[in-house]
Amino acid sequence: MQRLIDGKFWAMKQIQKGNECAALSTWRQDNAAAPQNLVYGEGGFPGAEVLKALLAEQGNLCAYTLKLIDETSAHIEHLKPQRKCREEDDQREAANQVPRREDVHWNNLVACFPAPNPVAPPGYGAVKKDKWWPLSGANGFVSPLSADCEPRFQFEPNGSMKPADATDVAAVETIREIGLDDGRLQELRRRAFMEMGVHPKSERPLKSPTKVRQLIAAWLHRDGNNKFKEFCVPLRAVALIHLAKLEGRSNTGAA
Template identity: 25%
Template sequence: MKRINKGDSPEWFEAWKQDFKSENGREAHYKNDFSTNDRDGKMRRQRLRKQLIKEQGNICCYCMKRVFLNNSHIEHFWPKTFFPQIDLEYKNMFASCNGEGITDSDGHCGHKKEDWWDEEMISPAKTEVERMFKYSIDGKIHSVPRKPTTNIAQKMITQMGLDNYHLIRNRRNAIESSEVYDEERYSDENIRDFIDYYSNKDNDSYIPYCMAIVDCLRDCLSE
C-alpha cells in the first residue's frame, strides 16, 4: 500500500455541504444527498472522484493498480453504513479500483472490503501502511511479522483481497519490468536512486504497484 498524502478537502465540496445544511437544516449524507441518482449527483461524484484520483497519483488506494474515472469508485475507509457521521468527511474518502470483478474470488479492494471494518485497521492516509505490508519478488503480499500491526495487516490482506491472484500476477509483472530484473549489477547508490524514483510521483503519477517494486529493490541493497 502506498501512503496517500491527503490534502485539504476541495472548496467546492465543503461549500456544497454548507449550502445543503443551510437549505435543509441538517448535515448532508453521502448516499441520499450527495450521491443522488440524477445528473447532479453523478456530476458531484465524478468531480470528487477526479480529485481523489489526482491526489493519489492515479493509483488505487489499496492495491496501487492504475485507476481512471471509468474503473474506480469512491471508497469510504470507515464504511458509510456503520459510520454515517463521517460519510462526507473528505479524510475518509479515497479512490479505489473496482477489482477484476467477475466472481467473488476475483474481487479485491473497495468492492471486496464492502462494509467490513475493524477498529484497528489503518487508513491509507497513515505512514504506517508503508511499513505493515511487505511484497516479495514473486508478487505476493505479506504482513510484516512481529509488529503491533501484524495481525491487522493480515486481516486487511484477506478482507481487501490483496492476495488475490490477479494482483499477485500484476505485481510480479511490475517487478519484472523494473530494474530489479536488470542483468546489470547496480551499486547501492543506484538502487537508492531507483527506490527514490518509485517512492515519488513522476508527472503527478505513481508507477502502478510502486511499493512492491520498492520492497524488492530494498532487498537488492547490499547493506
C-alpha cells in the same frame, strides 16, 4: 529510504490527506440549511469532482492495491463503510447527539479500483472489502491513511504481501479482508518486477547498480503528470533486494 531487513521490504504507501476539495466544501455549504441532504450521493453530491480531487491527492494510485487508476477505472471508496457511518449516526440522533456524517468526511474518502458496478468484479481490493469493518473498530483496520501503516506490511519478489509481524491481528485481517495477497494481485506485481528488470527471472535484468538506484529514487516521486509509478512501493521493495545482490551485500542495509 525504507530499510531492507532479512530480505524483506517493510512498507505500505501512506496517503497524505490534505484539505477537502472545493466542490465538496461548496456542497456542504449549499446544504447547510437542509442537513438531511448532507448524505453521500444526495443533495447534488459532486461525485465526479470529488473523485478527480482524490485521484490527484493519491497520484492516481488505488488506495488499497496501488494499481494505476483514473476517472474511468475508479470509484469513491469509504474507508469506514457508508452503512456503518449511517448506522452510527442513527444511534447518535436517537440519543440526541450530533451526527458526525463520516460518509461525507474528506478523511473517510479515497479513490479505489475498479469503476462503479464492474461487469467482472476483480475479487480483491475495494470489491473484496465491501462492507467489512472490524468489530474492534478503526484499531482493527490498517488504513492507508495511518501514520504507522508503512512498517506493518512487507512485499516480497514473488509479489506477495504479508504482515511484518505475524501477531499483528489488524494487519492480518486487513490483508485477508481486502484480498491484498490475492494470487491475481500477486501476479500483477510480479509482472511489474519482471518488466522493470528487478526480478531474479527478468528477461532483461538490470545490471547497473547506478540505474537501479536511479529507479528507486524516481519511484519515490510523482512524474510530470502528477502520477506515481504503478506498484511503486513493491517495485522499490524488490529493487532494493536486487540492488543488494548486484553489490554483493547481505540484505542488511538501506540503499
